[in-house]
Amino acid sequence: MMKLGVLGVGDLTEKMVRGLRRSGSDITIILSPRNRDRAYGLARDLSCELRESNQAVADASDVLLIGVRPGQLEELAREVSLRPGQPLISVVIGVPVSDLQRLFGARDCSRAMLSAASEINRSTVAVFPAESIAARLLAPLGNVVRLATERDFELATVGACINGWLYFLIHELQQWFCDKGFPPERAKDLVLSSIEDCTAYSRYQTSLSTGEIGASIAIPGTFTAQGMEVLTQLRANAAWRAACDRVFEQLIAKQG
Numbered sequence: 001m002m003k004l005g006v007l008g009v010g011d012l013t014e015k016m017v018r019g020l021r022r023s024g025s026d027i028t029i030i031l032s033p034r035n036r037d038r039a040y041g042l043a044r045d046l047s048c049e050l051r052e053s054n055q056a057v058a059d060a061s062d063v064l065l066i067g068v069r070p071g072q073l074e075e076l077a078r079e080v081s082l083r084p085g086q087p088l089i090s091v092v093i094g095v096p097v098s099d100l101q102r103l104f105g106a107r108d109c110s111r112a113m114l115s116a117a118s119e120i121n122r123s124t125v126a127v128f129p130a131e132s133i134a135a136r137l138l139a140p141l142g143n144v145v146r147l148a149t150e151r152d153f154e155l156a157t158v159g160a161c162i163n164g165w166l167y168f169l170i171h172e173l174q175q176w177f178c179d180k181g182f183p184p185e186r187a188k189d190l191v192l193s194s195i196e197d198c199t200a201y202s203r204y205q206t207s208l209s210t211g212e213i214g215a216s217i218a219i220p221g222t223f224t225a226q227g228m229e230v231l232t233q234l235r236a237n238a239a240w241r242a243a244c245d246r247v248f249e250q251l252i253a254k255q256g
């Protein structure tokens, strides 16, 4: 039975553990002790094991999942010494494989980028390298996107940020309906349903691009077209592009 050690039990790794168990995975999951309440709760509720130190987690595990924040990685690396050849999967944003190998030693290092929807097995699971242990182990958490280069992986990381921004956009639209008098639940249902409908139809219409579908709806003279004019005047789409550029430039700069 595979033993997965988790170094850094936080928001994302908790959701990943929940998703793995939700998928029926019965691999052994061994948790680091920091953030004790969270780790203890997971161990108790989801049949995970807890160890007294990061080193004890590493010693007991076949594969390690690193889930600390970028600024906490150096400290973590000072606290553990991994076995030669012990594979490592990192979900730490913006830290390339070369840095992971510098910090943890030359070994099989793979990277993964996921979203909160890992918890319900519906995340995008971006992985690099394409044929990595991360791709196999994390497949139950959602839609695996295998990236052949680290640059492509950073592009997929921008996708993970877009996922976060979309929550704010959805909230803003929902709030507009509430301001006009809709109760929050109805506003939420309407906006989410509209987005789900759009996603489903875009996937169904394989012969049309999403731009073409949009253009077929926002034909001149329609209310949709009027709204699009406002969005274009206010450079709404340009703002999204600028946000993507800002994140991507920083991620690429870290690759050196």
Ligand SMILES: NC(=O)c1ccc[n+]([C@@H]2O[C@H](COP(=O)([O-])OP(=O)(O)OC[C@H]3O[C@@H](n4cnc5c(N)ncnc54)[C@H](OP(=O)(O)O)[C@@H]3O)[C@@H](O)[C@H]2O)c1
Residues within 6 Å of the ligand: 007, 008, 009, 010, 011, 012, 013, 032, 033, 034, 035, 054, 067, 068, 069, 070, 072, 075, 076, 079, 091, 092, 093, 113, 114, 115, 116, 160
């Ligand atoms: N949250 C997301 O949806 C998301 C999405 C994509 C990627 N990520 C990436 O996932 C990583 C974690 O993000 P997060 O939001 O889950 O952060 P988080 O909730 O702060 O989780 C990090 C956890 O690691 C613990 N930790 C820090 N140093 C440690 C050490 N030396 N040994 C053991 N545990 C240690 C932290 O404890 P303390 O609280 O005591 O510091 C915390 O419990 C980040 O690198 C982020 O870029 C997150």
